[in-house]
Amino acid sequence: MTHDHDLVLRPTEAQTAAALAPPPGRTGGDLVVETLRSLGATTVFGLPGQHALAVFDAVGRSDLRLVALRTENNAGFAADAYGRLTGEAVPLLLSTGPGALMALPALAEAAAASAPVLAISSQVPSPGLGGGRRGHLHELRDQSASFRDVVKSVHTARTPSQIPSVIAEAWESALTTPHGPVWVEIPEDVLRAETLVPQVTGVDATPHELVPRPELTAVAAHWLSNASRPVIIAGGGVIRADAAGKLKQLAERLDAPVVTTFGGKGAFPWTHPLSLQSWLEDRHMTDFLEDADVLLIVGSGLGELSSNYHTFFPEGRVIQIEADLGKLESNHAGLGIHADARLALQALLETVSEREDPSAPARVRMVLDEIGARLAEQDVALEQELLASIRSALPPRSPSFWDMTILSYWAWSAFDAKHPNTMHSAQGAGGLGYAFPAALGACVAEPGTPVLAVSGDGGAMYSIAELATAKQHGLDVTWLIVDDGGYGILREYGCATGTDLTGPDFVALAASFGVPAATTSAATLREDLTTALTSPGPSVLVLPTTLKMFAPTHL
Structure with missing residues (x-):
């Protein structure tokens, strides 16, 4: 009897011919590249280092596109964004020791945002492994230990024959829900050694x-179908699962209002009658959510920012759909469904009964009007005007990337992302310097689409070297730098120590890289952004202004 899998194991004539006549001089580095190509990779990020040269030499012999940024951390941010936009596993090539460690903050952000980054690092030669302290350049006693608590999984190859299987195992891990960064480590001598392993x-x-367990979705569907005041909180898991369409279907079938978390921006139409938008840092919204008799949380762990700084305490039944097992019921007790958001929402759509609630849109409008009235009492017209100008200038499907700066904190709550997977920030791990290198990764993922990055002057200094990358690759990125002379958001938190910074002339600095740059103002921002976003290649706009946050309502 012949089974289907027997046919899969039989090599084709082309595979047999390639296996019997491999090109001469192939190394472990070639095995890395061949495996990545076989898995479907077309682009890699990173920058070369001494121990990793065999991999980079192999990349140079292949048709992979290498996007080399100026620091490993920025290369990691670029890979993160590429992964978020494409949903593909993204190779990040790193060298040993300092080069690898430089990528840690970016991998922490990828972990928080469930971005499928495949970090492949060299290691000291095999005789130096195991803490022998042989004095190799870049040697660490246990390099992978530095990453084990950050990434989703750690994989090591110690011989050439192990490389294809180890990379495939890591690739599968990165793309298995929940997505996340993974770590692969290969010693320098293994990468350099010529190999007899056939072409991969x-x-x-x-x-x-x-897949969700049916007994769980059956209970959830029963609760939702019979609820009086159901409300849905949609998180980043909806975006990653490409489930925005199913979320909208379920909300309309249940007449359930929907609020999106900051990581879930764009998961639900901003102007929909059931849309509560993203005003999670507002007590009016918190009260509305607490009043729900059934609260459906999809793709969120309701962490600090999504729970109004842990001041949110649901009073009704809670259903949580979450792919990350560790987040189930981690902040609020309830019915936890460990599943991909798309599959779980599909199961609910097949099970729930339609309910009608003509009052739902009016209750949504009441909450948004209360929030609007509160803002009108504050002196925050400038901040709202800037966001409106950005939204008007930015094409609806253009990705935007926001650093940890005051305007970004505003955007989390007040910016209409227009479409799923178009607005991204570093709010997962909260590190500075994310926006611009991430925007470069988006430019690579979606060539021909203008991309916007928004930074403060403090965060911009983390990324300034990447102007060279943007120029070298001709990437269609516009970088808006809000210059308030320091770490403005930390001043908003009341810190006056170390928050005032001497900065460069950003316009002149960008021009020194050959990147067009100009100073803008609140009055001209819309026009200046429109011009920059429709001009090919990179550009910089500097907005000298001091912004402030809306008054906190979670205290």
Whole structure:
């Protein structure tokens, strides 16, 4: 009897011919590249280092596109964004020791945002492994230990034959729900050594689907169908699962209002009658959510920012759909459904009964009007005007990337993302310097689409070297730098120590890289942004102004 899998294992004539006549001089580095190509990779990020040269030499012999940024951390941010936009695993090539460690903050952000970054690092030669302290350049006693608590999984190859399987295993891990960064480590001598392993042409790394258990969705559907005041909180898991359409169907079937978390921006139409938008840092919204008799949380762990700084305490039944097992019921007790958001929402759509609530849009409008009235009592017209100008100038499907700066904090609550997977920030791990290198990764992922990055002057200094990358690759990025002479958001928190900074003339600095730059103002921002976003290649706009946050309502 012949089984289907027997046919899969039989090599094709082309595979046999390639296996019997490999090109001369192939190394472990070639095995890395061949495996990545076999898995479908077309682009890699990173920058070369001494121990990783065999991999980079192999990349140079291949048709992979290398996007080399100026620091490993920025390369990690670029890979993160590429992964968020494409949903593909993204190779990040790193060298040993300092080069690897430089990528830690970016991998922490990728972990928080569930971005499938495949970090592949060299290691000291095999005889130096195991803490022997042989004095190799860049040697760490246990390099992978520095990453084990940050990434989703750690994988090591110690011989050439192990490389294809190890990379395939890591690839599968990165793309299995919940997505996340993974770590692969290969010693320098293994990467440099010539190999007898045939060319890699048949690698399988199919990710596993995370299907909800039917008894759980049956209970959830019953609760929702019979609820009086159901409300949905949509998080980043909805975006990653490409489930915005199913979320909208379920909300309309239940007449359930929807609020999106900051990581879930764009998961639900901003102007929909059931849209509560994203005003999670507002007590009016918190009160509305607490009043729900059934609260459906999809793709969020309701962490600090999504719970109004842990001042949110649901009073009704809670249903939580979450792909990250560790987040189930981690902040609020309830019915936890460990599943991919798309599959769980589909199961609910097949099970819930339609309910009608003509009062739902009016209750939504009441909350938004209360929030609007509160803002009208504050002196925050400038901040709202700037966001309106950005939204008007930015094409609806253009991605935007926001650093940890005051205007970004505003955007989390007040910016209409227009479409799913178009607005991203570093609010997962909260590190500075994310926006501009991430925007470069988006330019690579979606060539021909203008991309916007928004930074403060403090965060911009983390990324200034990447102006060279933007220029070298001709990337269509516009970088808006809000210059208030320091770490403005920390001043808003009441800190006066170390928050005032001497900065460069950003316009002149950008021009020194050959990047067009100009100073803008609140009055001209819309026009200046429109011009910059429709001009090919990189550009910089500097907005000298001091902004402030809306008054906190979670205290």
